[in-house]
Amino acid sequence: xxxxxxxxxxxxxxxxxxxxxxxxxxxxxxxxxxxxxxxxxxxxxxxxxxxxxxxxxxxxxxxxxxxxxxxxxxxxxxxxxxxxxxxxxxxxxxxxxxxxxxxxxxxxxxxxxxxxxxxxxxxxxxxxxxxxxxxxxxxxxxxxxxxxxxxxxxxxxxxxxxxxxxxxxxxxxxxxxxxxxxxxxxxxxxxxxxxxxxxxxxxxxxxxxxxxxxxxxxxxxxxxxxxxxxxxxxxxxxxxxxxxxxxxxxx
Amino acid sequence: xxxxxxxxxxxxxxxxxxxxxxxxxxxxxxxxxxxxxxxxxxxxxxxxxxxxxxxxxxxxxxxxxxxxxxxxxxxxxxxxxxxxxxxxxxxxxxxxxxxxxxxxxxxxxxxxxxxxxxxxxxxxxxxxxxxxxxxxxxxxxxxxxxxxxxxxxxxxxxxxxxxxxxxxxxxxxxxxxxxxxxxxxxxxxxxxxxxxxxxxxxxxxxxxxxxxxxxxxxxxxxxxxxxxxxxxxxxxxxxxxxxxxxxxxxxxxxxxxxxxxxxxxxxxxxxxxxxxxxxxxxxxxxxxxxxxxxxxxxx
Numbered sequence: 294x295x296x297x298x299x300x301x302x303x304x305x306x307x308x309x310x311x312x313x314x315x316x317x318x319x320x321x322x323x324x325x326x327x328x329x330x331x332x333x334x335x336x337x338x339x340x341x342x343x344x345x346x347x348x349x350x351x352x353x354x355x356x357x358x359x360x361x362x363x364x365x366x367x368x369x370x371x372x373x374x375x376x377x378x379x380x381x382x383x384x385x386x387x388x389x390x391x392x393x394x395x396x397x398x399x400x401x402x403x404x405x406x407x408x409x410x411x412x413x414x415x416x417x418x419x420x421x422x423x424x425x426x427x428x429x430x431x432x433x434x435x436x437x438x439x440x441x442x443x444x445x446x447x448x449x450x451x452x453x454x455x456x457x458x459x460x461x462x463x464x465x466x467x468x469x470x471x472x473x474x475x476x477x478x479x480x481x482x483x484x485x486x487x488x489x490x491x492x493x494x495x496x497x498x499x500x501x502x503x504x505x506x507x508x509x510x511x512x513x514x515x516x517x518x519x520x521x522x523x524x525x526x527x528x529x530x531x532x533x534x535x536x537x538x539x540x541x542x543x544x
Numbered sequence: 545x546x547x548x549x550x551x552x553x554x555x556x557x558x559x560x561x562x563x564x565x566x567x568x569x570x571x572x573x574x575x576x577x578x579x580x581x582x583x584x585x586x587x588x589x590x591x592x593x594x595x596x597x598x599x600x601x602x603x604x605x606x607x608x609x610x611x612x613x614x615x616x617x618x619x620x621x622x623x624x625x626x627x628x629x630x631x632x633x634x635x636x637x638x639x640x641x642x643x644x645x646x647x648x649x650x651x652x653x654x655x656x657x658x659x660x661x662x663x664x665x666x667x668x669x670x671x672x673x674x675x676x677x678x679x680x681x682x683x684x685x686x687x688x689x690x691x692x693x694x695x696x697x698x699x700x701x702x703x704x705x706x707x708x709x710x711x712x713x714x715x716x717x718x719x720x721x722x723x724x725x726x727x728x729x730x731x732x733x734x735x736x737x738x739x740x741x742x743x744x745x746x747x748x749x750x751x752x753x754x755x756x757x758x759x760x761x762x763x764x765x766x767x768x769x770x771x772x773x774x775x776x777x778x779x780x781x782x783x784x785x786x787x788x789x790x791x792x793x794x795x796x797x798x799x800x801x802x803x804x805x806x807x808x809x810x811x812x813x814x815x816x817x818x819x820x821x822x823x824x825x826x827x828x829x830x831x832x833x834x835x836x837x838x839x840x841x842x843x
Contacts, residue, residue: 294648295647296647296648296649299644299646299647299648299650300647300648302644303636303644303647306635306636306640306644307635310636311635312636347722374633377631377632377633378627378629378631379631379632379633380598381627381629381646382631382633382645382690383648384596384597385595385596385597385620385623385625386616386620386645386648386649387616387618387619387620387648387649387650388619388693389617390650395679395786439623444757452753473658516687538555539599541601542594543598544592544597544598
């Protein structure tokens with residue numbers, strides 16, 4: 294076992310041991326969103342021709358759950374370790390900053406994918422299986438979880454208290470995911486807010502991911518992939534720079 | 545042969561506090577070395593720099609000849625650190641914790657050694673217990689076990705017996721002394737000076753980030769020759785010549801500090817001459833606490 298695989302294993306085991314909270318709960322939450330919104334809007338809204346509102350909503354919910362849980366995994370693990378002081382167990386061994394990054398990122402991606410798969414699996418009862426573009430699905434799912442996993446590492450390192458992390462989550466991550474077209478197409482928005490949505494990277498993740506399911510999107514999925522790829526590179530570079538400098542970890 | 549720990553002109557400032565102000569030390573392989581000093585003297589900062597948890601502003605530190613910054617992988621493999629804080633990861637049980645910790649050092653099949661450490665530290669009956677449910681003493685043992693999973697040649701114990709019961713102290717020191725006899729270098733910080741006196745062959749004393757004394761324990765103990773005798777007498781008064789030297793304690797006994805035993809001999813002769821009988825006498829030899837207090841006052 295290399296240091297990297299041990300840390301990855303530890304991170305996996307950590308969230309799996311509390312799977313009710315880390316996997317089952319987000320799946321149930323997404324299911325509640327689906328039940329309520331599809332009940333209210335199914336008969337009234339048709340975003341794309343021939344695509345029911347429920348079929349439109351499912352990919353958005355799957356992506357939103359993946360984003361939030363990937364972020365949550367790395368950020369909560371780090372803040373807990375810092376608050377409890379057991380981060381020292383990871384800082385004392387000969388792990389490089391790159392191994393540290395890859396292990397936390399890898400576990401966050403897996404948690405995001407597991408939750409995403411769970412949400413998708415339970416929604417199969419409500420929306421028939423459609424999957425015209427598997428490649429796009431995988432590309433967007435992986436990139437989305439990786440972006441949020443890396444952002445979670447930044448938040449976990451930066452936050453010194455639980456409420457700082459909660460602020461990061463409630464004032465940045467949650468608005469970015471909710472205001473990105475999970476529940477609506479941005480074409481239904483006034484032009485100004487359409488423009489604002491285009492500045493939100495999460496919009497491209499949800500739009501492109503939805504394209505994989507329903508074959509329709511608000512923007513070109515290649516453009517979305519480019520934006521997502523650029524975001525991942527930028528956030529990873531920031532995360533690696535922080536870890537390399539020992540920011541808030543090695544004083 | 546390079547020293548187990550080499551530190552030269554190490555400096556570290558936290559805001560307005562100069563935590564380390566030019567510390568230089570060499571600890572040889574196989575030594576049981578004590579690092580003493582009052583709170584805030586810089587002991588933990590020094591250990592943190594060796595362990596890579598803190599970065600020095602200037603100076604140089606090496607473990608088994610490896611620079612702690614440049615060769616951090618070799619340094620950390622050579623070092624086992626028992627941190628001062630009683631920390632644990634509540635997600636795992638004892639065995640999982642030790643396996644994961646072994647994994648961080650790249651050790652795949654370490655169960656044999658893990659079983660052995662658990663046995664020596666009386667952790668074996670608790671192997672499958674969640675770390676959260678362990679008593680304070682057991683958590684401390686687990687910290688020691690975690691520091692030893694990779695069989696480091698240099699073991700650093702930062703106040704390992706703070707708040708620990710007598711049984712654990714005894715078993716811990718028996719185990720650590722055994723490791724020292726096998727050739728492991730031990731660096732110990734403690735506030736229990738009698739522990740340092742009994743265990744350490746050499747001691748450095750830190751004050752305000754500086755080394756104010758560094759010598760063998762034997763030489764340090766000889767720095768003070770202030771002996772003390774406490775006597776009970778069958779009389780209320782003592783010869784007038786001795787009134788300035790003897791202190792009358794609240795419990796009725798008399799105390800005298802002396803550097804030469806001849807002084808005591810003269811006192812006893814004078815008492816006999818005055819027909820005063822000594823009914824009880826206790827001698828206190830100078831210990832490390834006296835030396836420590838003396839050095840801290842003088843510097």
